[in-house]
Amino acid sequence: MRPYLSILAMRFKTSIQYRSAAVAGYVTQMFFGIVMVSVLGAFYASGRNGTAVPLQSFVNYIWPLQAFWIGFFVLAGGLMLQRVRRKLVVQGG
Amino acid sequence: VSGLRLYLRYLAVSIRAQLQYKVSFALYSLGTLAVTGIEFLGMWALFARFGGLLNWTLEEACVFYGLANMIFACADALARGFDVFAQLVKSGEFDTVLIRPRSTVLQIAGKELTLRRVGRFAQGLAVFIYGAVHVGIAINWADLVLLALVFVNGVCFFMAIIALQAAASFWTVESLEVFNSLSYGGVASAQYPLNIYQEYFQKFFLFVVPLGAVMYIPVCTLLGRAAFPGLPLFAGLAFLVVAGLVWRLGVRHYRSTGS
Numbered sequence: 001m002r003p004y005l006s007i008l009a010m011r012f013k014t015s016i017q018y019r020s021a022a023v024a025g026y027v028t029q030m031f032f033g034i035v036m037v038s039v040l041g042a043f044y045a046s047g048r049n050g051t052a053v054p055l056q057s058f059v060n061y062i063w064p065l066q067a068f069w070i071g072f073f074v075l076a077g078g079l080m081l082q083r084v085r086r087k088l089v090v091q092g093g
Numbered sequence: 094v095s096g097l098r099l100y101l102r103y104l105a106v107s108i109r110a111q112l113q114y115k116v117s118f119a120l121y122s123l124g125t126l127a128v129t130g131i132e133f134l135g136m137w138a139l140f141a142r143f144g145g146l147l148n149w150t151l152e153e154a155c156v157f158y159g160l161a162n163m164i165f166a167c168a169d170a171l172a173r174g175f176d177v178f179a180q181l182v183k184s185g186e187f188d189t190v191l192i193r194p195r196s197t198v199l200q201i202a203g204k205e206l207t208l209r210r211v212g213r214f215a216q217g218l219a220v221f222i223y224g225a226v227h228v229g230i231a232i233n234w235a236d237l238v239l240l241a242l243v244f245v246n247g248v249c250f251f252m253a254i255i256a257l258q259a260a261a262s263f264w265t266v267e268s269l270e271v272f273n274s275l276s277y278g279g280v281a282s283a284q285y286p287l288n289i290y291q292e293y294f295q296k297f298f299l300f301v302v303p304l305g306a307v308m309y310i311p312v313c314t315l316l317g318r319a320a321f322p323g324l325p326l327f328a329g330l331a332f333l334v335v336a337g338l339v340w341r342l343g344v345r346h347y348r349s350t351g352s
Contacts, residue, residue: 024271031274034294035282042289043143051142
């Protein structure tokens with residue numbers, strides 16, 4: 001667990017080195033959030049058939065999803081493929 | 094060797110290289126097909142639930158959705174070199190590009206023609222055909238010409254976005270993910286008609302980033318819907334020219350990285 005946490009901390013530090021890029025990543029997730037909420041909102045506004053779930057619940061569901069999406073890249077980033085190709089797996093680096 | 098010949102040779106090499114890993118290619122294409130297919134199921138489910146989207150039917154939305162995905166798949170495949178370009182700036186490898194006696198655009202664009210995008214393209218094509226047959230478009234020459242123009246301009250537009258993202262790394266070094274909201278986000282939003290979004294969002298995509306002018310307005314004309322005061326036919330091409338100018342500025346600004 002300890003080595004894992006320190007690798008995580010290292011990766012986090014590298015990824016916030018380029019501050020503008022980090023902020024930009026967040027803006028992107030918010031953008032997708034706006035698109036999703038708008039699409040759902042428009043469907044609800046056309047309201048030919050009703051649904052059991054109110055729009056508000058959907059919106060409450062979308063924003064945390066977008067906010068935590070970034071974690072996916074930090075935890076599961078595409079580094080593995082590069083390591084296989086560059087034969088870095090055996091070195092554990 | 095002329096520029097075009099060289100470019101085609103670059104592409105041939107790239108295609109041969111990708112086909113070395115046949116299983117990877119097949120699985121990757123299938124993967125994108127499945128992922129984007131699920132996205133479509135989501136849209137279909139929403140239409141099935143709500144019965145319609147403002148004044149649009151499912152078939153009309155299919156035309157938007159299919160076109161957006163086909164266009165983006167092509168642009169994404171053609172501009173792959175620009176997509177991964179920030180890495181070249183970061184590692185200083187761009188220096189070697191500058192040494193060679195060929196234009197930078199040619200070398201970067203020729204880096205790869207990403208075949209596996211065929212998954213997204215196939216899915217978009219299927220959805221588009223379904224929609225087009227049901228609403229009855231693309232059956233006369235005028236429609237086909239307009240459709241071809243939408244396609245070419247759309248591909249130009251998304252290539253321009255990806256090239257701008259690459260050019261931005263001349264200044265920022267790290268790739269700016271914010272451009273993803275215009276490329277991937279652009280497709281995501283263009284899958285639905287523009288008029289379902291908030292007013293500020295529509296204005297942004299019409300006047301700042303002309304995706305609405307490239308796709309929404311001409312497609313509305315195709316569908317015989319909402320009339321507009323003008324029909325922009327070359328907005329995508331114009332946007333690509335702007336991106337080219339920014340690229341040149343960026344190359345001039347490049348000072349290499351490292352100590």
